Amino acid sequence: QSALTQPASVSGSPGQSINISCTGTSGDVGTYNFVSWYQQHPGKVPKLIIFEAIKRPSGISSRFSGSKSGNTASLTISGLQAEDEGDYYCSSYAGSGISVFGGGTKVTVL
Amino acid sequence: QVQLVQSGSELRKPGASVKFSCKASGYTFTSYVMNWVRQAPGQGLEWMGWINTHTGKPTYAQDFTGRFVFTLDTSVSTAYVQISSLKTDDTAVYYCARGRDSTGWDALDNWGQGTLVTVSS
Numbered sequence: 001q002s003a004l005t006q007p008a009s010v011s012g013s014p015g016q017s018i019n020i021s022c023t024g025t026s027g028d029v030g031t032y033n034f035v036s037w038y039q040q041h042p043g044k045v046p047k048l049i050i051f052e053a054i055k056r057p058s059g060i061s062s063r064f065s066g067s068k069s070g071n072t073a074s075l076t077i078s079g080l081q082a083e084d085e086g087d088y089y090c091s092s093y094a095g096s097g098i099s100v101f102g103g104g105t106k107v108t109v110l
Numbered sequence: 111q112v113q114l115v116q117s118g119s120e121l122r123k124p125g126a127s128v129k130f131s132c133k134a135s136g137y138t139f140t141s142y143v144m145n146w147v148r149q150a151p152g153q154g155l156e157w158m159g160w161i162n163t164h165t166g167k168p169t170y171a172q173d174f175t176g177r178f179v180f181t182l183d184t185s186v187s188t189a190y191v192q193i194s195s196l197k198t199d200d201t202a203v204y205y206c207a208r209g210r211d212s213t214g215w216d217a218l219d220n221w222g223q224g225t226l227v228t229v230s231s
Contacts, residue, residue: 034216036216036218038155045205045222045224046207048217048218051210051216091157093216097160098169101147102154
């Protein structure tokens with residue numbers, strides 16, 4: 001099972017919106033809505049911010065939103081803040097009990 | 111509240127074995143699957159697989175078959191990973207992470223603090 005494809009880095013200024021793409025195949029992202037996104041600050045534990053492609057867990061800011069079209073899922077961070085700097089990973093269920101992560105995207109707030 | 115507390119750091123020589131744990135509390139252990147995720151130094155997250163905490167049946171990602179074994183002790187709400195024939199490439203932080211449901215398909219909603227395994231001669 002190949003890793004999902006994410007851009008290595010994305011940057012934006014405070015207050016702007018940024019998008020992070022997560023491209024898979026018809027065998028994972030394209031078939032299943034079990035796409036999730038995780039935020040990881042340096043030296044910290046990953047944190048779930050989006051599940052089932054578009055849903056936010058309780059306590060997660062509404063500035064984070066998810067979407068999916070075809071084989072590509074996306075995470076949008078609106079009203080970018082300094083605290084949003086970190087690494088972001090997507091993940092998708094790929095059938096037969098298997099899941100896969102993307103390679104991760106480093107978000108920099110300029 | 112849900113808590114996953116992992117055992118401490120381990121140092122092993124190449125070829126040795128290691129076993130580490132993840133103790134759950136704050137919820138019914140057997141109602142949610144437990145996943146394992148590896149993160150090598152400076153690298154991304156790798157999904158290793160998961161174990162059905164109700165049946166004990168493990169599912170492994172392709173790169174984690176053979177040397178990796180997931181087990182449970184439901185009497186103490188604890189999941190374990192044993193790695194045999196350790197290689198230097200196994201040096202990483204290993205996270206346990208609870209699945210949102212009992213299917214193994216959904217997101218990982220609670221994570222342990224990680225166990226650092228260092229393999230060095």
